[in-house]
Amino acid sequence: MQESEAKKEIDRLKEEINRHNRLYYALDAPVITDEEYDRLVRRLETLEADLPHLITPDSPTQRVGATPLDSFGSVKHSLPMLSLKNAFDESEAVKFDEAVKRGLGLPPDASVEYAVEPKMDGLAIELVYENGLLVTGATRGDGVIGEDVTQNLKTIRSIPLRLLEEKPLPLLEARGEVFMPLEGFKRLNAERDENDEDRFANPRNAAAGSLRQLDSRITASRRLDLFFYGIGNVEGRAFATQFETLEYLKSIGLKHNPLARVVSGINEAIRYHHEIEEKRDSLDYWLDGVVIKVNDLGQQLSLGATSKDPRWALAYKFKPEQGRTRIIGIEAQVGRTGVLTPRAILEPVRIGGVVVKHATLHNQAEVSRKDIRIGDTVIVQRAGDVIPEVVGVVMDKRPVETEPYRLPERCPACGAGVEKKELGGAREGSALVCTAKLACPAQAKRAIEHFASKGAMDIEGLGQGRVEQLYDKGVIKDIADIYGLRHEQLTTLEGWKDKSASNLIAAIEKSKHPLLERFIHCLGIPGIGAHLSSVLAERFGTIGLLMEADEEKLVATPGIDTEKTRNIVGFFKESGNQKIVERLFASGVVPGRTEPIKQGRLSGKVFVFTGELTGFTRDEAGRLVASLGGKIASGVGKKVDYVVAGQEAGSKRAKAEKLGLKIIGEEEFKMLVWGG
Ligand code: IVH
Numbered sequence: 060m061q062e063s064e065a066k067k068e069i070d071r072l073k074e075e076i077n078r079h080n081r082l083y084y085a086l087d088a089p090v091i092t093d094e095e096y097d098r099l100v101r102r103l104e105t106l107e108a109d110l111p112h113l114i115t116p117d118s119p120t121q122r123v124g125a126t127p128l129d130s131f132g133s134v135k136h137s138l139p140m141l142s143l144k145n146a147f148d149e150s151e152a153v154k155f156d157e158a159v160k161r162g163l164g165l166p167p168d169a170s171v172e173y174a175v176e177p178k179m180d181g182l183a184i185e186l187v188y189e190n191g192l193l194v195t196g197a198t199r200g201d202g203v204i205g206e207d208v209t210q211n212l213k214t215i216r217s218i219p220l221r222l223l224e225e226k227p228l229p230l231l232e233a234r235g236e237v238f239m240p241l242e243g244f245k246r247l248n249a250e251r252d253e254n255d256e257d258r259f260a261n262p263r264n265a266a267a268g269s270l271r272q273l274d275s276r277i278t279a280s281r282r283l284d285l286f287f288y289g290i291g292n293v294e295g296r297a298f299a300t301q302f303e304t305l306e307y308l309k310s311i312g313l314k315h316n317p318l319a320r321v322v323s324g325i326n327e328a329i330r331y332h333h334e335i336e337e338k339r340d341s342l343d344y345w346l347d348g349v350v351i352k353v354n355d356l357g358q359q360l361s362l363g364a365t366s367k368d369p370r371w372a373l374a375y376k377f378k379p380e381q382g383r384t385r386i387i388g389i390e391a392q393v394g395r396t397g398v399l400t401p402r403a404i405l406e407p408v409r410i411g412g413v414v415v416k417h418a419t420l421h422n423q424a425e426v427s428r429k430d431i432r433i434g435d436t437v438i439v440q441r442a443g444d445v446i447p448e449v450v451g452v453v454m455d456k457r458p459v460e461t462e463p464y465r466l467p468e469r470c471p472a473c474g475a476g477v478e479k480k481e482l483g484g485a486r487e488g489s490a491l492v493c494t495a496k497l498a499c500p501a502q503a504k505r506a507i508e509h510f511a512s513k514g515a516m517d518i519e520g521l522g523q524g525r526v527e528q529l530y531d532k533g534v535i536k537d538i539a540d541i542y543g544l545r546h547e548q549l550t551t552l553e554g555w556k557d558k559s560a561s562n563l564i565a566a567i568e569k570s571k572h573p574l575l576e577r578f579i580h581c582l583g584i585p586g587i588g589a590h591l592s593s594v595l596a597e598r599f600g601t602i603g604l605l606m607e608a609d610e611e612k613l614v615a616t617p618g619i620d621t622e623k624t625r626n627i628v629g630f631f632k633e634s635g636n637q638k639i640v641e642r643l644f645a646s647g648v649v650p651g652r653t654e655p656i657k658q659g660r661l662s663g664k665v666f667v668f669t670g671e672l673t674g675f676t677r678d679e680a681g682r683l684v685a686s687l688g689g690k691i692a693s694g695v696g697k698k699v700d701y702v703v704a705g706q707e708a709g710s711k712r713a714k715a716e717k718l719g720l721k722i723i724g725e726e727e728f729k730m731l732v733w734g735g
Contacts, residue, residue, distance in 0.1 A: 060662060065106055069113055072103040076119040080216050081223075081312070094574060101597055105660055117192065117220040122213045127274035132207040134197035136185060137232065138291045141202060142367055143178075143350065143374040149329055152351070155373045156325035159353060162362045162370060170324035172354040174301035175331045177316050178374055179286055180345040181238030181266045184212060186313075191227025193220050198270065211270050212237075214279035223312040232291030233313050239266040240343045241445065243282045246514065250588035252394055253509065258421060261445065262345045276618060280590040284344070286316040300354045321354055328375075336377045348376035381440045382415065383453065384408035386433055389420065389464050393472045395505035396585060397493040398480075401426055401466060403437070403449055410441050418447040422490060423466050432461040466491050472501030497635070503537065504530050506583055510538040514589050515581035516570040520563040528552065538581075539639045541567055542646035571648050578602060578650030582640070584630045586623045594618055595627075600683035600732060602650050603675030606631045606640070651682050661689030661732070664700045667715070670708030672725050683732055695720065703728045 060068070076099050083089040083096075100119060107114045114121065146152045159171055183199040196212030197205035212218055215237070222231070239247070244262040251258050259265035269281035287308045289301070298304045305315040318335060322328050328351045339346045353359050353371035362370040388404035401420040408415055418439050420426050431437065431449055436456035441447035470477055470493035477491045497503045504526050511521035518541070529535045534548055544567060549560035573581070576596035580589050587595070598616050599605040605627075613624040630636050666684050668677055668691070675683075680703070681691045692699055695714045702715040702722045715722050723731070 062110065065110055066113055069103060069106050069110075069118075072099060072106070073115075073118055076100060076103065080119070080219075083216065094576075097593065109660075119220075121220065122216070123275050123279045127276075128210070129273070131271075131273070133200070133204050134195060134207045135204050136197070136199075136202070136291065139202050140183060140185060140199045140205070140234065140291070141364060141369055143372055144368050145348075146373050146375045152329055152332070152373065152375050153325055155351070156328075159362065159371065163358055171358075172300075173322050173325070173328050174305070174319065174352045174354040175322050175328050176288055176305075176319040176350045176352070177335055177346045178348040178350045178376075179236040179238050179316065180263050180347040181236045181285070182263070182270065184208070184235060184237050184270075184285070185291055186212065186218065186233045186235075188222055188227070188231045188233065190229055191222040191224055193218065206271070208270055210275040211272060211278040214275055215283050215285060217284055217314060219312040223310075227311075228293060228295040230292060230294040232293065233287050233308060234289045234291055235285045235287035235313070235315075237266055237270055237283050237285040238262060238344045239269065239281065240284055241345070242343060244445070246589070247281060252398070252400075253396065253583065254586050254588060258419075260421075260448065287313040288315060288319075288350070298356055300356060301352050301359070302354055304356075325351075332375050332377075339377065346377065348374050350374055379440070380410055381438055381450065382408045382410035383436060383438055384415075386431065386435050386437055386449075389426075389431075389433055391466050391471050393470060393493055393499065393501035393505070395502060395509050395583060397470075397496065397499065397502050399466050399470070399477060399491045399493065401464065403431070405437075405439065408439065410439060410447070413441065415439060415441055415447045418449045420449055426464050430463065432457070432464055434458045434461045470495060470499055470501070473499040475499060497537065500530065507535060507538055507541070509583050510581045511541070511570075512581075515577055516573055517577070518563075518570045519566045520559065521566070525563075528554070537639060539642035539646065542571075542643065542648065571646075573648070573650050575600070575602060575650045578648075579605065582630065582636075585626045587627065591618050591623070600686050601675055601679040602640075603679040604683065604729075607674045651686075661687040664689045665692050665698055666690070666701050666703060667692050667695055667699050667711060668703045668705065669695075669711035669715075670705035672703070672705040674725060674729070680728070687732060701728070701731070 076096070079089065079091060079096055079099070103118070104120050107118065107120055144155070146155060156171065157167065160167060160169055163171070165171070185197050185199070185205070186193060187195040193209075193213065195207065196209040196218070197207055199205050213220060239262045241262060244259070244265050247265060248258045259268060265281070266283055269278050269283055272278045288305070290304055290308070296307075298307065300321075302319070302321050305319055309315055318338075320331070322331055328349075332349045335346065335349050351373045353362065359369070359371040364370060385406045386403045387406055390402050390404060391399045392402050393399060400422065403418045403420055405416055405418060420431060429449070429451060431452055434457070436453040437449045438451050438453065439447050440450045466477075468477060469475065473493065473495050475493055475495035475498075478494055479489045480492045481489050493499050493502065495502065497506060507521075507526045507530065508523055510516055511518040511526070521541070526535075529544075529552075532552060534552070535541055535544065544564065546560045546564050549555045549563065550557060574596070576589070576593040579587065579595050579602070580592035594617060595605055599608060608627070610624050610628055613619050613627055614621060619627070631640075661684055666689055668680060672680055684691055695702060695711045695718065697718065699715070699720055702712065702720050703725065704712045704722050705725055712722065
């Protein structure tokens with residue numbers, strides 16, 4: 060491709076990606092899937108990699124830094140980022156209102172106008188825009204000095220790298236709360252379970268942990284979000300009210316929480332608090348209260364602030380979603396990779412309108428640290444649909460004869476021995492793991508559930524309960540058995556009707572052509588979650604090439620370290636796994652890209668294959684070329700750019716030689732598609 064053409068394409072992609080960002084984040088009306096979006100970004104990355112001088116700082120690819128940092132720099136906030144006073148009940152909210160009126164010299168029966176907003180439970184950040192361009196992003200830190208997390212904040216797609224304003228202000232400091240949407244939080248923890256990594260206790264910790272990563276590629280994979288709620292220093296514009304500030308921020312692409320509004324008087328603010336508390340479980344993010352702010356900025360100024368918090372604002376907290384109950388038993392659950400997780404069986408307790416009977420205890424270290432015992436009275440916390448957890452023991456209620464809890468020495472599902480496994484990475488300590496692998500029914504069931512789950516093969520109707528039943532009845536013992544399921548097998552089982560059986564068979568059929576990244580993910584290779592599966596799919600292009608990739612090729616892949624490399628190579632070397640993958644293929648499961656990229660590294664290049672390739676089938680090689688934008692011709696002719704000659708290449712090779720075409724071997728072909 061000519062450089063001028065490439066530039067046009069780059070500009071077009073940037074504009075299109077930015078348009079999708081706005082549709083997705085600012086307007087909440089996406090028109091393409093995440094996969095399609097990722098494909099656009101990857102296409103832009105490929106073009107920019109060839110022409111790095113065309114990269115601009117506001118390119119969507121610049122959201123992710125290439126190399127991890129050694130440490131974060133520090134940033135001094137030009138105006139301190141204050142905290143908020145808390146109120147826990149109505150009378151405290153009323154007291155706040157009285158103090159505001161006193162401070163403003165208003166009579167007790169006056170009605171103050173308040174801007175009321177949800178209080179997101181994440182972490183506060185400040186973004187500095189100079190002439191509309193994002194230059195710095197920092198955490199709140201101690202309020203005066205925060206950490207420079209610019210590169211990580213840039214990975215958040217709802218943060219514009221350039222403001223949507225024709226004449227941007229010379230300086231704008233925007234403040235907001237970064238959080239992790241619950242959907243992403245649940246997915247992240249599920250993935251961490253799979254990879255034997257510690258779960259995040261709640262979305263707030265997950266957001267903070269994700270934003271404070273030295274490698275911004277990790278932050279990018281976490282899909283954080285944020286709402287803006289205020290400003291710091293501004294040059295070139297003055298505002299009259301808090302709400303006007305919010306509306307202005309929104310107009311330049313910095314969205315605020317859509318539930319924010321203006322009310323008159325403290326009673327309306329209290330009603331707002333109740334209304335949002337009712338709503339909190341239906342939202343996709345954590346709230347811990349509402350913030351009540353005097354709307355008029357002139358009034359804010361005259362009220363002023365103490366050294367810690369402003370006198371014009373109040374955090375009116377929700378009732379914590381906690382309850383007190385007794386642990387009547389502790390059971391060990393076996394995860395997909397064999398890790399034993401303790402779970403408390405509780406005397407049922409109603410928390411926030413839901414009856415809770417179980418709570419996770421996470422791992423042995425957690426149980427020991429909190430010294431949780433059977434018989435203990437404990438505080439249980441639940442929020443939204445996050446798994447309830449035991450936050451602590453009420454020690455003075457402990458019965459006399461209790462013993463510290465230890466996970467069992469044999470797997471509760473299959474009786475096999477358990478072994479200690481040191482957990483690497485961000486995780487400290489060790490886990491107990493059942494040694495029976497897929498011979499353990501619990502691990503086998505979890506593997507099937509994982510295979511069928513939404514982020515993997517997405518087979519609707521094959522959830523936990525049904526996997527349990529089908530496995531216990533001996534109908535499916537491994538993932539490949541799924542494709543041998545017959546309608547009449549299902550209808551003989553309890554709870555299945557003609558329609559439910561047909562639906563499942565149809566869903567299984569529909570799953571036969573997954574995207575390559577989903578297929579890789581569904582195999583459950585240790586340490587390879589959804590994100591790395593995408594990276595591998597992008598790099599290798601076909602499952603055949605991934606299966607034959609050697610350590611050297613794998614370890615050169617971003618995010619794939621030596622341990623993961625060993626896991627991948629080990630997985631495909633194992634004969635049991637090979638057989639399962641072969642049986643999947645034999646049942647018609649064909650992973651691949653659904654949509655060839657029109658413009659790619661091999662755009663406009665025409666390939667012909669002759670002879671036999673050893674590393675992959677003809678079909679796979681063809682798909683790989685197509686995925687990079689190239690074309691396959693059936694015969695040798697002048698328009699052919701590369702003739703790929705495998706073993707025992709025949710007449711096509713001879714003809715190509717005559718025409719003087721470029722003939723390459725399998726190794727050279729791999730170099731071409733993978734890059735050097
Ligand atoms: S205003 C001086 N508004 O709550 C006013 N804060 O407990 C500063 N927060 O550090 C904050 N949602 O991280 C404000 N709508 C909102 C908020 C909000 C969440 C957080 C923020 C702040 C903390 C104070």
